[in-house]
Amino acid sequence: MSVGTGVGNPAPGFTRGTGPRGPSQDNLAALDYRTEAAAFLAPPAGGVIDAHAHLMGAQAPRLYARAAALFGVTLTYTMTQLHMVEPVHEALGDAVRFIAFPTWADPNPGVTHREGYLRVIEEFRRRHASRVLKVWAAPRLRELIPDGADCWDVESPWRVRACELGRDLGMMYLVHVADPDTWFATKYADRARFGAKPDAYAGLERMLDRFEAPWIAAHMGGWPEDLERLDGLLSRHPNLHLDVSAARWMVRELSRHPAAPGKPDFRSFCLRWKDRLVFGTDIVAMDDHLSPRKANPRSIKADQASDPDAAFELYASRFWALRALLESAFDAPSPISDPDLAMVDPARFDANSSPRLRGAALPHDVLHAIYRGNAQRVLLGWERDHP
Ligand SMILES: [Zn+2]
Numbered sequence: 001m002s003v004g005t006g007v008g009n010p011a012p013g014f015t016r017g018t019g020p021r022g023p024s025q026d027n028l029a030a031l032d033y034r035t036e037a038a039a040f041l042a043p044p045a046g047g048v049i050d051a052h053a054h055l056m057g058a059q060a061p062r063l064y065a066r067a068a069a070l071f072g073v074t075l076t077y078t079m080t081q082l083h084m085v086e087p088v089h090e091a092l093g094d095a096v097r098f099i100a101f102p103t104w105a106d107p108n109p110g111v112t113h114r115e116g117y118l119r120v121i122e123e124f125r126r127r128h129a130s131r132v133l134k135v136w137a138a139p140r141l142r143e144l145i146p147d148g149a150d151c152w153d154v155e156s157p158w159r160v161r162a163c164e165l166g167r168d169l170g171m172m173y174l175v176h177v178a179d180p181d182t183w184f185a186t187k188y189a190d191r192a193r194f195g196a197k198p199d200a201y202a203g204l205e206r207m208l209d210r211f212e213a214p215w216i217a218a219h220m221g222g223w224p225e226d227l228e229r230l231d232g233l234l235s236r237h238p239n240l241h242l243d244v245s246a247a248r249w250m251v252r253e254l255s256r257h258p259a260a261p262g263k264p265d266f267r268s269f270c271l272r273w274k275d276r277l278v279f280g281t282d283i284v285a286m287d288d289h290l291s292p293r294k295a296n297p298r299s300i301k302a303d304q305a306s307d308p309d310a311a312f313e314l315y316a317s318r319f320w321a322l323r324a325l326l327e328s329a330f331d332a333p334s335p336i337s338d339p340d341l342a343m344v345d346p347a348r349f350d351a352n353s354s355p356r357l358r359g360a361a362l363p364h365d366v367l368h369a370i371y372r373g374n375a376q377r378v379l380l381g382w383e384r385d386h387p
Pocket residue numbers: 052053054218282
């Protein structure tokens with residue numbers, strides 16, 4: 001079955017059941033992602049930039065690179081812990097840049113996310129020429145550091161100190177400000193403990209005013225559920241950009257728009273903000289994906305795959321879904337299962353449920369801006385101006 005596009009963009013081939021492995025959580029339709037990759041639009045000159053990935057280990061980044069190359073990616077910005085940078089650099093060479101990122105492996109999260117992070121930022125800048133630092137302000141920090149009111153929120157004192165240091169070092173910002181609405185409806189339902197989702201955005205807006213360097217807000221600013229809110233944020237803050245990373249979340253929520261009659265649709269949103277959106281995947285690649293033995297048994301990500309072929313499928317599926325969402329007119333269940341569906345509504349969904357994926361079939365010039373042009377201007381431009 002081949003899926004028509006309606007506007008002339010090549011759609012992914014979507015020939016069910018031709019993949020080498022049969023169905024899996026990352027490939028419910030048993031697609032051959034290698035064949036599928038070739039059916040997408042030719043990448044822009046210079047290649048696609050993945051502005052948001054998490055590469056770890058010696059082998060998994062090579063599998064990531066293989067999947068990335070199939071989908072046209074030539075440069076990746078990764079959030080890799082400081083002590084894990086070398087093998088990733090060896091695996092990807094010139095095709096990788098490092099975003100300053102907290103050292104999660106440190107035993108004391110209270111230090112990691114406070115003064116420890118300042119030291120780490122300086123080292124990333126000095127040793128790895130990082131010009132971007134991650135501002136991680138997810139609600140989960142409240143579980144991790146129960147006494148951390150001075151570092152939980154995006155404008156908390158320790159986040160401000162990190163951003164001041166970044167300003168002094170000539171760095172820009174990548175911020176994670178909020179998690180999916182599905183999580184606020186379930187695991188973060190305790191408002192007294194986790195706060196309400198809109199609260200985080202008041203702080204983000206003050207930070208955007210206070211620190212004038214470019215910001216990229218991850219995962220459609222953390223609010224793909226509400227395009228009107230994103231519209232307001234982008235209108236008020238010319239230094240703000242959004243990445244489209246986190247494939248399952250983006251597919252589930254962006255395919256739903258318009259959320260109601262008269263509300264914005266995703267395609268019009270992309271046309272309006274075509275200069276402010278950057279491609280990213282949020283793929284987590286780790287050597288734990290390559291065998292059933294897990295070095296990090298506590299990491300839920302470690303269980304996402306247990307052999308090299310499954311790891312490749314995992315990584316390829318994210319590229320496939322994000323590119324299908326942006327450039328095709330695909331309209332069918334996503335081939336990637338989405339556990340959030342059952343988390344919110346266990347009576348209707350199970351572990352193999354997936355949401356509707358409705359492609360935006362964006363015009364070529366908009367796709368090229370999202371795939372490369374905007375990251376080239378914002379990220380590579382910033383690097384050029386801050387050697
Ligand atoms: Zn991420």
